[in-house]
Amino acid sequence: xxxxxxxxxxxxxxxxxxxxxxxxxxxxxxxxxxxxxxxxxxxxxxxxxxxxxxxxxxxxxxxxxxxxxxxxxxxxxxxxxxxxxxxxxxxxxxxxxxxxxxxxxxxxxxxxxxxxxxxxxxxxxxxxxxxxxxxxxxxxxxxxxxxxxxxxxxxxxxxxxxxxxxxxxxxxxxxxxxxxxxxxxxxxxxxxxxxxxxxxxxxxxxxxxxxxxxxxxxxxxxxxxxxxxxxxxxxxxxxxxxxxxxxxxxxxxxxxxxxxxxxxxxxxxxxxxxxxxxxxxxxxxxxxxxxxxxxxxxxxxxxxxxxxxxxxxxxxxxxxxxxxxxxxxxxxxxxxxxxxxxxxxxxxxxxxxxxxxxxxxxxxxxxxxxxxxxxxxxxxxxxxxxxxxxxxxxxxxxxxxxxxxxxxxxxxxxxxxxxxxxxxxxxxxxxxxxxxxxxxxxxxxxxxxxxxxxxxxxxxxxxxxxxxxxxxxxxxxxxxxxxxxxxxxxxxxxxxxxxxxxxxxxxxxxxxxxxxxxxxxxxxxxxxxxxxxxxxxxxxxxxxxxxxxxxxxxxxxxxxxxxxxxxxxxxxxxxxxxxxxxxxxxxxxxxxxxxxxxxxxxxxxxxxxxxxxxxxxxxxxxxxxxxxxxxxxxxxxxxxxxxxxxxxxxxxxxxxxxxxxxxxxxxxxxxxxxxxxxxxxxxxxxxxxxxxxxxxxxxxxxxxxxxxxxx
Numbered sequence: 001x002x003x004x005x006x007x008x009x010x011x012x013x014x015x016x017x018x019x020x021x022x023x024x025x026x027x028x029x030x031x032x033x034x035x036x037x038x039x040x041x042x043x044x045x046x047x048x049x050x051x052x053x054x055x056x057x058x059x060x061x062x063x064x065x066x067x068x069x070x071x072x073x074x075x076x077x078x079x080x081x082x083x084x085x086x087x088x089x090x091x092x093x094x095x096x097x098x099x100x101x102x103x104x105x106x107x108x109x110x111x112x113x114x115x116x117x118x119x120x121x122x123x124x125x126x127x128x129x130x131x132x133x134x135x136x137x138x139x140x141x142x143x144x145x146x147x148x149x150x151x152x153x154x155x156x157x158x159x160x161x162x163x164x165x166x167x168x169x170x171x172x173x174x175x176x177x178x179x180x181x182x183x184x185x186x187x188x189x190x191x192x193x194x195x196x197x198x199x200x201x202x203x204x205x206x207x208x209x210x211x212x213x214x215x216x217x218x219x220x221x222x223x224x225x226x227x228x229x230x231x232x233x234x235x236x237x238x239x240x241x242x243x244x245x246x247x248x249x250x251x252x253x254x255x256x257x258x259x260x261x262x263x264x265x266x267x268x269x270x271x272x273x274x275x276x277x278x279x280x281x282x283x284x285x286x287x288x289x290x291x292x293x294x295x296x297x298x299x300x301x302x303x304x305x306x307x308x309x310x311x312x313x314x315x316x317x318x319x320x321x322x323x324x325x326x327x328x329x330x331x332x333x334x335x336x337x338x339x340x341x342x343x344x345x346x347x348x349x350x351x352x353x354x355x356x357x358x359x360x361x362x363x364x365x366x367x368x369x370x371x372x373x374x375x376x377x378x379x380x381x382x383x384x385x386x387x388x389x390x391x392x393x394x395x396x397x398x399x400x401x402x403x404x405x406x407x408x409x410x411x412x413x414x415x416x417x418x419x420x421x422x423x424x425x426x427x428x429x430x431x432x433x434x435x436x437x438x439x440x441x442x443x444x445x446x447x448x449x450x451x452x453x454x455x456x457x458x459x460x461x462x463x464x465x466x467x468x469x470x471x472x473x474x475x476x477x478x479x480x481x482x483x484x485x486x487x488x489x490x491x492x493x494x495x496x497x498x499x500x501x502x503x504x505x506x507x508x509x510x511x512x513x514x515x516x517x518x519x520x521x522x523x524x525x526x527x528x529x530x531x532x533x534x535x536x537x538x539x540x541x542x543x544x545x546x547x548x549x550x551x552x553x554x555x556x557x558x559x560x561x562x563x564x565x566x567x568x569x570x571x572x573x574x575x576x577x578x579x580x581x582x583x584x585x586x587x588x589x590x591x592x593x594x595x596x597x598x599x600x601x602x603x604x605x606x607x608x609x610x611x612x613x614x615x616x617x618x619x620x621x622x623x624x625x626x627x628x629x630x631x632x633x634x635x636x637x638x639x640x641x642x643x644x645x646x647x648x649x650x651x652x653x654x655x656x657x658x659x660x661x662x663x664x665x666x667x668x669x670x671x672x673x674x675x676x677x678x679x680x681x682x683x684x685x686x687x688x689x690x691x692x693x694x695x696x697x698x699x700x701x702x703x704x705x706x707x708x709x710x711x
Contacts, residue, residue: 001033003056004040010049011199012041013192017056024057026085026110026144027065034088041095050199051095052192053118054102061111064143066293070286075277082143082273089117089145090266098205100195103181104188107131108169112180113144116153119205121181122194123172130169131180137167139288139661141253143276148268151257152209154179155218157230160257165238165250209265221261231258245528247661249279283671287663291653295646295664296484304460304487304643305475306468314338314477318387318415319394320407322353322380325424326396328452331357334377336481341387342380343411350380360453384410391416392477394446396424399548404428405436412437420473422446426497427548430463430490440465444474447494448483449655457655458483463490484654486647489640492552495648498636499665500656502628504540507533508568510621514614517590517605523621528659533625535598536657538589542572543582571609579608620689626668627686627694629658630679633665637710638699645710666710669700676704 001024003015014037016024024030041048055061072078092099101107101115103123112131115121123129133146141147142164150159162178175181183198185191199205208214219226238250256275260268279285315338319330322344330342330353344350357378361371379386387393393415397403404423412421421443423433434440445461458478462471471487478485488495510520511534521532531539549572553563575589576582581602583589590605591598605611633652636642649664662668672679680696687694703710 001029002037004037006048009196009200010047011052011196012048012050013052013054015054015056016061022057023059023062024055024111025062025065027068031085031088034085034092038088038091038095041097042091045096048097049203050098050100050196051092052100052102052195052199053114054104054192054195057105059105059111060101060103060107061114062106063109063111066138066289069140069280070289070294073281075281078277078280079273082277083270086145086269086273089114090269093117093119093207094210098199098202100198102191102195103129103131104191105129108134109142109146110144113142113146113149115181116149117145119202119207120183120195120198122183122185122191122198123175123181124188124191125172125184125186129172131172131175132167132169133163134167134169136165136249136253137288138292139247139249139282139285140279141249141256141272141276143273143280145269145272147253147256147272148260148265150180151260152214152216152265155216156221156226156257156261157218157234160234160254164253164257165234216261221258243525243528245526245659245661246284247528247659248282248284252279284661287661287667287671290667291649291660291663295649298644298646299484299486299650302475302479304471304485304647306472309469309472311476312391312473313480314392314420316390316416317341317392317394318343318390318411319396320411321396321398321424322350323396324356325448325450325452326394327353327356328450329394329396329424329448330354330378331360331374332448332452332481332483334374338377338480340378341390342378343384343387344380344382347380347382350382354378354380384414387411387414389416390414390419392420392422394422394424396448399425399427399544399551401428401433401551404433408433408436418442420444420470420477422474424448427493428551429492430461431465434463434465441467442470444470445490445494446474446477447496449496455655456482456484457496457651458485459494459496459651459655460485460487461490461494462487484650486651486655487643488636488647488651489643491636491639491641492555495633495636495641495651496655498641499629499632499652500536502632503529503625503656504533504537504545505566505568506624506628508537508571509566510616510624511590511605511609511611512567512571513616514610514612515616515621516612517601519618520621521601523618524625526618527622527626528661529625530657534590534601538583538591538598541583541585542576542589545572546576546582574608579604620686623682624686624690624694626659626662627683630665630669631683631694631696631700634669634697634700637666638697648710670709670711675707676700676709680704 001018005013018024018029099118100120101118103115106129107115133142135142150163172184176184183194185194252275256272259271317333317338318341319326320343322342330340334340342350342353395404395407397407421437423445426447430445434443437443444466447459449455449457460474475485507520521534524532557563581588584593587593592600592602633648642648645666648666652658652665653660658665669679680701683694683696
């Protein structure tokens with residue numbers, strides 16, 4: 001694991017190289033190797049002038065062994081194992097010789113923590129190198145000294161707000177600016193040369209916290225002024241973010257940092273271990289590790305991409321419709337270096353769509369030169385002929401079948417003969433829309449989420465005639481523009497729109513039942529949804545919901561079905577038709593608005609729908625929303641709309657805001673108290689109280705009886 005090379009000047013270069021894995025991780029092989037190496041360093045200290053720690057891998061160190069953490073359930077055992085590992089890092093930094101981390105690749109999580117235990121950090125300034133402590137995004141905190149050392153290096157406030165609480169991955173120059181690293185190098189030779197030079201210049205190096213008289217930077221944590229100016233504001237911010245959800249990692253992180261400043265470094269490391277072990281062994285961390293590491297890997301490794309098709313980067317795309325969605329798609333494509341034709345009915349509309357890109361870049365403080373470079377790749381037009389030779393079409397017009405087919409017919413003759421044909425529809429079945437093109441085998445759904453420049457998910461919908469070749473090209477396009485793709489089967493609403501609709505509908509049903517709107521919103525926020533349900537309804541706009549529902553009704557009745565009016569339909573219709581309050585766009589919905597910003601719930605809700613006359617158990621209100629989405633997702637899996645559990649989990653979190661602490665919509669079922677059997681029992685209880693829509697699907701009941709989970 002540790003290759004030892006000692007030069008004539010006494011400097012030992014330790015090169016980490018786990019022979020059994022593509023990356024170095026904090027596993028048993030690493031710990032045993034570290035102990036043996038430290039034993040030798042201490043035994044041969046008199047012949048050692050300094051130590052350089054680097055890696056033989058493309059990355060420096062990948063971090064902790066998440067598979068072992070996922071399986072760990074015993075906090076006592078984990079505490080023991082973590083303390084042993086941390087004791088070795090303390091041996092390294094107290095070796096009595098200068099130790100330099102020559103960081104030649106990515107150092108995230110445990111990798112950065114190892115580097116922080118060195119006296120000096122030199123980093124290769126390469127485009128793919130990232131450094132950071134992203135543990136909070138997995139529901140845990142750094143457990144190898146990351147909290148203790150960053151607080152002592154940067155001060156409590158900067159460590160928390162700049163590094164720990166956001167879990168950001170920094171480029172080398174950003175890490176240098178913050179103070180996480182000390183020097184940058186342009187190449188491998190300079191990396192090692194700078195490390196050697198620093199050792200020669202600092203023969204008596206020690207960590208600042210091991211030097212007599214050390215004081216925490218940024219102020220005295222025990223002072224009243226520090227508490228008022230730093231600790232209390234951060235505490236208030238975290239409380240506002242958490243909204244009493246079950247996600248406790250940020251509060252545990254704050255406690256670790258604050259408590260650690262009150263004691264010596266070794267005691268602080270023990271405090272850190274206890275909080276770390278408690279979180280790792282808890283269910284929420286298991287959920288988040290499964291989703292954001294293992295399920296995300298399933299997607300990023302292209303498991304949904306059909307094999308056997310060569311990669312074909314998109315070079316020229318025509319985007320049909322220059323509204324907010326089309327303009328956002330144009331920006332994302334141009335940012336990826338693709339030539340974009342942005343077409344609308346009028347040139348003015350197309351030019352306004354192009355200006356959206358300028359606004360996005362201005363907000364992001366992109367330099368004028370870079371702005372002009374990107375904008376030069378977007379050609380606004382009202383002429384179909386300007387799309388000549390485009391190898392990808394993305395339609396982003398209103399949700400109207402006839403309108404979409406009309407724009408397909410107008411543009412298709414001008415495209416490359418084998419162009420990929422995509423529709424951004426969020427609800428209309430792809431197989432039906434494919435009737436409007438001459439090559440249905442090349443037609444596919446490309447459902448983006450608004451705002452496109454921020455939302456990472458791309459839902460790719462496969463129609464009845466969509467070929468594997470077209471699907472492979474769509475998955476490749478998602479990677480080309482930096483999106484996270486999930487592949488789903490065709491149905492009205494597909495996966496995301498269909499499932500998020502059950503969340504909003506359940507909230508609106510409670511309005512119809514006479515539940516106070518403020519209580520409904522609070523239930524949604526405390527469940528962990530990023531946006532409360534009625535506020536989200538306003539964002540989507542009830543006019544659009546009404547339009548989609550009417551289209552669905554026509555199709556349902558045309559197929560011989562009988563339409564049933566449900567309570568939430570009535571609420572939506574009255575809000576639009578009777579009260580003229582369809583949503584934020586018109587400045588009035590479930591909320592009142594001033595200059596586009598919510599000012600409070602509409603007071604008229606109480607008189608209109610009897611808000612406050614019905615009181616439900618708060619837990620029921622929370623779980624009605626969660627269960628509605630979970631049960632609909634199980635149905636999507638049964639029907640083949642969902643193709644895999646990882647895509648369900650990632651799609652639900654990244655695309656439609658299902659609470660991240662759950663690990664995703666199907667992991668929520670897995671982890672419910674009592675497992676699937678507990679979920680089934682609770683679903684039946686909700687069905688008895690609130691309606692048959694909560695009856696668990698037969699497949700779920702059978703899976704629970706077999707003792708299985710969704711995997």
